[in-house]
Amino acid sequence: MSNGAVPETNPSQFDKADAAFLGDFATLSTFGATAGGGVDRQAGSRADGEQRSWFTQLLTDNGFTVSFDQIGNQFGLLELEVGKPYVVVGSHLDSQPTAGRYDGAYGVLAAAHAAFRLAAEWQAAGLSPRYNLAVVNWFNEEGSRFKPSMMGSSVYTGKMTVDAALATTDPAGITVREALASTDALGEGSGPKAAYCSEIHIEQGRSMERDGIAIGVVDSNWAANKYEFVVHGEQAHTGSTVIADRHDAILGASLLVVAARKIADHFPDGAVHTSVGQLDVYPNSPVVVPSRVNLLLDLRSADEALLQEADRMLHERIEQIERSAQVEVEKVGSHCWPVTPYQAEGVALAEKIVANRGVSHARVKTLAGHDSTNMKDIVPTVMLFVPSVEGISHNEHEYTTDQDIVTGLHVLTDVVRSLCEGELDLL
Amino acid sequence: MSNGAVPETNPSQFDKADAAFLGDFATLSTFGATAGGGVDRQAGSRADGEQRSWFTQLLTDNGFTVSFDQIGNQFGLLELEVGKPYVVVGSHLDSQPTAGRYDGAYGVLAAAHAAFRLAAEWQAAGLSPRYNLAVVNWFNEEGSRFKPSMMGSSVYTGKMTVDAALATTDPAGITVREALASTDALGEGSGPKAAYCSEIHIEQGRSMERDGIAIGVVDSNWAANKYEFVVHGEQAHTGSTVIADRHDAILGASLLVVAARKIADHFPDGAVHTSVGQLDVYPNSPVVVPSRVNLLLDLRSADEALLQEADRMLHERIEQIERSAQVEVEKVGSHCWPVTPYQAEGVALAEKIVANRGVSHARVKTLAGHDSTNMKDIVPTVMLFVPSVEGISHNEHEYTTDQDIVTGLHVLTDVVRSLCEGELDLL
Numbered sequence: 001m002s003n004g005a006v007p008e009t010n011p012s013q014f015d016k017a018d019a020a021f022l023g024d025f026a027t028l029s030t031f032g033a034t035a036g037g038g039v040d041r042q043a044g045s046r047a048d049g050e051q052r053s054w055f056t057q058l059l060t061d062n063g064f065t066v067s068f069d070q071i072g073n074q075f076g077l078l079e080l081e082v083g084k085p086y087v088v089v090g091s092h093l094d095s096q097p098t099a100g101r102y103d104g105a106y107g108v109l110a111a112a113h114a115a116f117r118l119a120a121e122w123q124a125a126g127l128s129p130r131y132n133l134a135v136v137n138w139f140n141e142e143g144s145r146f147k148p149s150m151m152g153s154s155v156y157t158g159k160m161t162v163d164a165a166l167a168t169t170d171p172a173g174i175t176v177r178e179a180l181a182s183t184d185a186l187g188e189g190s191g192p193k194a195a196y197c198s199e200i201h202i203e204q205g206r207s208m209e210r211d212g213i214a215i216g217v218v219d220s221n222w223a224a225n226k227y228e229f230v231v232h233g234e235q236a237h238t239g240s241t242v243i244a245d246r247h248d249a250i251l252g253a254s255l256l257v258v259a260a261r262k263i264a265d266h267f268p269d270g271a272v273h274t275s276v277g278q279l280d281v282y283p284n285s286p287v288v289v290p291s292r293v294n295l296l297l298d299l300r301s302a303d304e305a306l307l308q309e310a311d312r313m314l315h316e317r318i319e320q321i322e323r324s325a326q327v328e329v330e331k332v333g334s335h336c337w338p339v340t341p342y343q344a345e346g347v348a349l350a351e352k353i354v355a356n357r358g359v360s361h362a363r364v365k366t367l368a369g370h371d372s373t374n375m376k377d378i379v380p381t382v383m384l385f386v387p388s389v390e391g392i393s394h395n396e397h398e399y400t401t402d403q404d405i406v407t408g409l410h411v412l413t414d415v416v417r418s419l420c421e422g423e424l425d426l427l
Numbered sequence: 428m429s430n431g432a433v434p435e436t437n438p439s440q441f442d443k444a445d446a447a448f449l450g451d452f453a454t455l456s457t458f459g460a461t462a463g464g465g466v467d468r469q470a471g472s473r474a475d476g477e478q479r480s481w482f483t484q485l486l487t488d489n490g491f492t493v494s495f496d497q498i499g500n501q502f503g504l505l506e507l508e509v510g511k512p513y514v515v516v517g518s519h520l521d522s523q524p525t526a527g528r529y530d531g532a533y534g535v536l537a538a539a540h541a542a543f544r545l546a547a548e549w550q551a552a553g554l555s556p557r558y559n560l561a562v563v564n565w566f567n568e569e570g571s572r573f574k575p576s577m578m579g580s581s582v583y584t585g586k587m588t589v590d591a592a593l594a595t596t597d598p599a600g601i602t603v604r605e606a607l608a609s610t611d612a613l614g615e616g617s618g619p620k621a622a623y624c625s626e627i628h629i630e631q632g633r634s635m636e637r638d639g640i641a642i643g644v645v646d647s648n649w650a651a652n653k654y655e656f657v658v659h660g661e662q663a664h665t666g667s668t669v670i671a672d673r674h675d676a677i678l679g680a681s682l683l684v685v686a687a688r689k690i691a692d693h694f695p696d697g698a699v700h701t702s703v704g705q706l707d708v709y710p711n712s713p714v715v716v717p718s719r720v721n722l723l724l725d726l727r728s729a730d731e732a733l734l735q736e737a738d739r740m741l742h743e744r745i746e747q748i749e750r751s752a753q754v755e756v757e758k759v760g761s762h763c764w765p766v767t768p769y770q771a772e773g774v775a776l777a778e779k780i781v782a783n784r785g786v787s788h789a790r791v792k793t794l795a796g797h798d799s800t801n802m803k804d805i806v807p808t809v810m811l812f813v814p815s816v817e818g819i820s821h822n823e824h825e826y827t828t829d830q831d832i833v834t835g836l837h838v839l840t841d842v843v844r845s846l847c848e849g850e851l852d853l854l
Contacts (some may be wrong), residue, residue, distance in 0.1 A: 029458075044790035097710040098662065146713035203433075204667035224666070235525065235822040238702035239651070239727055240631035240794035243691050250703055251688050261678050264670050275665035276677055277713050279706070283524040285571035286653075286704050286723045287795070288821045291525075296713045300666055328717060351525045367667035368714070391672060395662040 018406045021113045024058065024162065025405070028109055029101040033182065038396025039101055043094040043128075043140035043151075044072075044179025051093050052185055055108070055137060062116045064135065068187030070162050071155040072139035072180040075191055076112065078119050079132045085195035086134040087419045088182050088379075089412070092141035092152070092371060100398020102202045104141055106386075106405055108201050110134045114413040118420065130422035133191045138371040139185070146179070148260055148335060153371035157378050180315040196346075196419040197381040199372035200412045202400050206391030207364060214407050216364035216385030217350040220341040222273075222306045224300040228333035233326075234291040246289055252282055252327035253293035260297055260319040260333075263310050271420045272310045273300045275365065294332075302365050304339055340373075345424055353414045359407060380424055382415050384408060439573070445833045448540045450477045455520075455536055456528040465823025466528055470521040470567035470578075471499075471597075471606025478520050479612055481521075482535070482564060491545045491562065495614030497589050498582040499566035499607040502618055503539065505546050506511050506559045512622035513561040514542065514805075514846045516839070519568030519579070519798060529629045531568055533813075533832055537627050539560045541840040545847065557849035563618045565798040566612070566697020572597045573606070575762060580798035583618055584805050612778055623846040624771075624808040626799035627839045629827050633818030634791065641834050643776045643791035645813030649700075649770040650734045651727040655760035656683065656745075663716040666804065673716055677708055679754035680720035686744040689723055690737050699737045700727045700794065721759075729792050731766055767800075772851055773809040786834060809842050811835060 014022060032039045032047030041047035047129045052074055055064045057075035066077050077086070093108025099427030122129060138156075143149025146168045153159040166177040173226050180186035203209075208216050260274040282292040293295065300316065301307040317330045329377065347363065354361040364385055373384045386408040389399040418424070441449060456702030458481065459466045468474035479501055483493045486503035494502050504513070505807040518534025539562045549556060565583075570576025572596045583588040593604040607613035630636075635643050649658040660676030687701040706722040726741065747755045774790065781788040791812055793800065798809045816826040845851070 096662075096712050096715050142712070143714065144710065147713065149714060204664045205669065221665070235523075237795055237820040238704045238725055238794070239649070240820060241698060241700075241818060242697045243634065243688075243700060244697070244734070245633070246702075248688070248702070250684055250706060252565045254684035257677055257681035258685060260673075261670075270669045270671070273666060273668075274669060275673075275675070275715065275716060278711050279664045279677060279708050280711070281706050284705050284707070285523050285569070285821075286574065287570065287576060287725075288523050288704050289702060290704065291822075298665055298714075348465070368664055369666070387603050391668060393664040393667060394712075395718075 007318050010314040012117055014406060015227045017117065021109065021406065025106070025109055028105055031091055031094065034098055035212065036098065036396035038099050038398065039095050040096060040099065042145040043142065044145065044176065044183055048094050049183030049185065052137065052183065053063055053116050055093065058112060059135065063119060064115070069189055069191035070187060071152050071165050072185040072187065073152040073156060073191055074185065076115070076135035077132070077192060078115060080122070080128045081132065084132050084282065086132045086192040087135050087198070087416060088134045088194040088375070088380050089137065089195045089198045090136035090415050091199050092138045094142050096142050096144045096394050099397055100395055102398050102400050103204070103393060104342060106202060106400070107200045108137045108239060110405070110409045110412050113409055116419055118412050124151055129420035130425065131195050131420045141371055146176050150369055150371055150374055155373040157374045159374060160415060168268065172244070178224050181357040186363055187230045188265060194375070196424060197375040197379050198412065198415050199370060200384040200408050201370055201387040202388045202393065202398070203364065204368055204393035205390065206388065208385060208387040209389060209391065211362060212358050213361060213362045213387065214404060215354045215361040215411050217347055217354070217361060218366050218385060219347050219363045220339050220344055220382035221366045221369070222300045222302045222340045223304050224298060224337055225307060225311055226296065226298045226335040227331055228294065228296050230330045230332050231256070231293040232328040232330060233289065233291050235291040238287045241289060247326045249293045251325055252321055252329060253279060253295055255321045255325055256295065256318070256329070259314065259321065263313050266313065267306060271301055271306050273305060274298065300367060301338060324386040329369065342376050342383055343380040348382050349418055349424060350384060350415055352384050353418065354411055357411060357414070359411060376396055382387065382419070384411060384415065429640050434612050441833060444544065445836070448536065448833065448836055449829055452533070452536055455532055456637065458693055459522065461525055461823060463823035464523065465526050465784060465825065467524050467526065468520070468522045469524060469572040471572065471603065471610055472665045474526070474714065475521050475609025476612065479564065479610065482520065485539060486562065490546060491542070491632045493767050495612050496616055496618035497614060498579050498592050498593065499612040499614070500579040500583060500618055501564040502544070503562035504559065504603050505542060506621060507555045508559065513559045513619040513696060514623045514625070515561045515563050515619065515621040515802070516625045516843050517563035517565065518626050518628055519565045519847060521567055521569050522675065523569050523571045523821050524794055526822055527822055529653050529825050530631070530820060533629060533827070535564045537832070537836045537839050541843050545832060545844055547715040556847035557848045557852070558622050560847055568798055572605050577796055577798055577801055580801040583732055584801045586801060596647050599799040619623045621802070621806045622833050623851060624799060625842050625846060627811040627813065629815045629820065630791065630812040631795055631815050631818065631820035633815065635812060635814040636816060636818065638789060639787060640814065641651060641786050641831060642781045642786060642788040642838050644771055644774055644781070645793050645810035645812060646774050646790045647766050648728045648793045648796070649727045651764055652724060652730050652734060652736060652738055652768045653723065653725045653762040654758055655721065655723050657757045657759050658683070658720040659755040660716065662718040664708065669714060674753045676720045676754055679748055679752040679756060680706060680722055682748045682752055683722065683724065683745070686741065686762060690740050693740070694733060694737065698728055698730060698733050701725065748805050769803050769810055770807040776845055777809050777811060777842055780845065782836055784838060786838060811839060811842065
């Protein structure tokens with residue numbers, strides 16, 4: 001269902017600095033490497049600890065000071081003038097299980113290499129920019145092992161308390177605090193003070209590839225309603241219990257999964273995306289009608305009115321399912337966010353830079369959540385995308401060409417330079 | 428959804444021997460007791476080991492010799508004449524997680540108390556019956572931790588090799604061999620040679636309660652087609668991947684669950700039962716479209732022609748689901764059995780006994796699998812049912828009245844006496 005082609009990196013077509021970046025990306029891709037060409041380095045895992053140690057070394061080798069904050073966000077600091085706030089640039093190194101090599105990792109490494117270039121540039125010129133510079137590897141953006149996703153940036157931006165985050169457990173009962181301690185990533189304090197933020201990421205969709213666009217300037221995120229439901233039934237014998245007596249939680253849950261897809265199909269042109277990614281059955285035994293199913297169901301749209309209509313349809317359908325499957329559907333959690341724009345001045349800055357470089361570009365929206373969608377709520381933030389081949393993501397076959405990730409690095413370097421030099425202060 | 432009433436045992440209304448049986452049943456119910464009034468003692472668990480030790484003590488206190496065979500079947504032997512084959516009577520003590528107290532455990536304890544009475548009776552009369560007597564606690568009838576179900580009796584009857592059974596792993600990777608060794612239940616050899624078999628069990632349905640029947644004489648089992656399917660999709664991002672590009676394994680699996688129920692609903696009067704009890708999602712992460720779902724789907728009917736028609740409908744539906752959800756449905760396992768009768772002479776014997784006792788009775792079929800459905804394929808086997816209140820089973824609220832379980836014990840004692848004395852030899 002994908003070509004899965006992963007051409008070998010050929011650094012000879014790039015200059016020395018870009019080849020070094022591609023070489024470091026190849027090295028980074030070996031941490032938690034899977035047989036299928038992807039990576040498995042969930043937050044706080046051994047592979048995550050190992051890549052963080054490697055990244056610490058890379059940053060210190062390039063003159064940056066590394067520190068971890070109270071929730072394990074990893075910062076590489078270039079403090080050119082004590083006390084000044086920072087331009088914070090980066091993404092996340094953690095991954096889904098059997099994930100691709102680009103998601104998050106590309107943005108972290110591009111941030112580091114952009115920062116290395118700028119540090120060398122300022123040193124050579126004897127310049128000190130208006131802001132200090134911090135490379136960041138946010139903790140647990142993926143949320144696959146520890147929920148919710150975007151945990152590190154949520155604590156940094158005050159959307160989640162550090163106590164709640166550290167007490168979160170994985171399915172084996174291990175806390176975030178324990179996982180961070182075991183990977184030498186549990187620090188103190190709340191990290192450097194941000195003045196601006198930037199992040200570059202793969203698109204994870206196929207619109208840029210389709211339109212032949214090298215750089216996407218993200219102007220807003222889609223709205224999303226994310227729900228955790230528990231479908232309650234009654235345990236019974238799968239063989240001997242007559243159908244009319246059953247209160248089958250797995251039937252109720254399955255009807256919900258099907259209803260979610262039907263809602264997406266109801267709206268034209270991909271205007272609404274729905275999904276169930278996680279679903280757990282209890283007691284999950286071959287001959288027991290399940291009494292309980294926990295599942296996570298998402299509705300997303302760029303149009304808040306459509307999202308509201310989809311949400312209404314979902315809740316109407318839930319009432320029908322409760323009656324037809326003789327189950328109870330309980331909503332035990334929800335996490336909803338509206339369409340919120342990235343700051344217009346940041347979008348304009350990025351557009352000016354890509355235009356100056358003669359790079360094909362367009363405004364795009366992010367359907368996925370990113371650490372930058374947290375950061376933009378506290379400081380002006382510039383979010384850039386590079387294309388994803390066939391839109392494949394959260395998949396070992398995730399791929400972006402070397403040319404595209406190098407172009408992204410160049411643009412990011414220009415954006416971070418402008419932010420550090422205070423170009424947005426003047427607007 | 429059930430009254431859940433569990434009246435206290437009041438042994439004073441029963442004679443001393445029956446009160447002792449009820450007292451032992453109350454003690455047995457404390458092993459792996461759950462807060463909800465049920466038990467959790469999956470095969471090879473600590474609670475299973477503890478109840479087996481207690482049962483060994485009970486058997487030896489009553490003059491029986493205890494041994495475990497190569498797959499952990501626990502036998503209490505009364506060898507009155509060396510070399511003669513045995514009447515094997517019993518059921519299983521292992522349970523589903525959060526199960527009821529009666530399933531299996533009632534049949535084992537009733538077998539033991541029937542055997543104790545007969546041993547005392549023969550000793551008092553100075554008689555030696557035609558066959559020796561073995562009480563059995565079959566290993567892993569439930570199959571919730573180690574698949575397949577009815578493992579101990581399958582090995583005993585040659586339907587499964589001991590090597591395959593011992594190598595079976597639970598979800599944590601622990602083998603049957605390890606679990607048996609850790610509970611001191613791994614023996615040697617293939618157990619006593621059987622001449623006849625008997626088992627008593629709760630109905631796990633509501634037909635006997637509805638019809639006011641105290642003893643069901645089981646004359647055959649339902650046919651069943653049990654399948655393990657793997658639904659194959661492709662990992663993708665739940666937010667950013669457009670719906671048309673998705674190969675969503677959880678959607679395919681959900682359509683299968685719904686299809687199974689629709690097939691059951693297609694046939695009148697509960698003629699076909701269908702269910703999915705177990706379903707596992709990979710990677711089961713909040714923001715990843717699942718690439719793989721494993722599930723177990725059962726079809727059952729007393730009418731093989733209807734089962735065949737239901738099976739045809741299922742496979743037709745699978746092809747539609749593969750197209751509509753853009754997934755592939757792979758059948759990785761199947762376990763099918765036809766309607767097979769219990770021996771007519773055993774049915775007639777049981778009917779004569781209940782008629783002599785003036786107990787209300789009827790012929791019934793078993794919808795669930797039992798160890799006796801294995802045993803009947805190698806020796807003449809008598810299977811008896813007692814009623815289940817509201818048909819509730821595989822549920823902490825499973826309940827059968829003290830009067831009904833005592834009546835069952837009386838009838839089982841008569842059946843086992845007749846079998847030991849060779850009454851079926853003469854037919």
